[in-house]
Amino acid sequence: MTGARTAVEWLTAVAPDPEACRWEWERNPLGVVLLPAGRAWDVLILPGELGFRTLDVLTRVIDRPGPVLAGFGDARLGYFVPAGTAARWLGTGVRAAGGGTWIVVPYPGRTSGGVRWLIPPDGSGTLTDPSLLELSMHEAAATLADE
Template sequence: MTGAKTAVEWLASVAPDPESCRWEWERNPLGVALLPAGRAWDVLILPGELGGLTLDVLTRVLDRPGPVLVDFGDHRVGFFVPPGTAARWLGTGIRAAGAGTWIVVPHPGRSAHGVRWLVTPDGSGTLTDPALLELAMHEAAAGPADGD
């Protein structure tokens, strides 16, 4: 590994007690921990179908978007974006988790019950640009162009 933190270290760094967070991931049978948003990242949560289509658009224009979570049943998709995004986000049907909110986060690299990674964090702190995410959502919502 170069100088980059591992995905576990990066995610756990936002916890009030990072060591306890790592312990929870190791011993919790669900393989999840509750982490505060708004420190290293916010999360924009899209309805499942729109989220999946948006991720498809993003992966066509980016080598690797920031981390992306999906809940059990694929009902909601969460995109990790820079901190502060939630406070400024305006969008009907889009939930925003920022400062003062907590989200369930699975261990990166292990399967968890109920929530899983679609794009696992790489530990470098890569996040999805909110402007690019918004453009991808618009393209996804518009659907395929005529003739496709």
């Protein structure tokens, strides 16, 4: 449980009021809160099929990428990347959530009906390297094109 507390502290540190965020998380029956992107991390959001293939490639290259969210019905995957990445991202078909945007985030370790962690944060601040993510996306897209 120590890891979950550490992850909670890491995530809520970006909230305007971290204590209120934790309070809401504990009492929200859906187990989700809105957190602002662009402070400690941005999120690159890939379409589901490409996102899952990219995760397969990425986890063959590195042991543990940064946090990854799966959206409602697994239609989209969100990769947590360093803050500032969204402003520089040019990839077609990829949504970028950075400063001025908010992300629906489930409590680490809790499964809600909609958004869930595929790779939960561990509290260390590990994020996915955008260059490595892009290379993994290219390999995943090539695999999908071959099918």
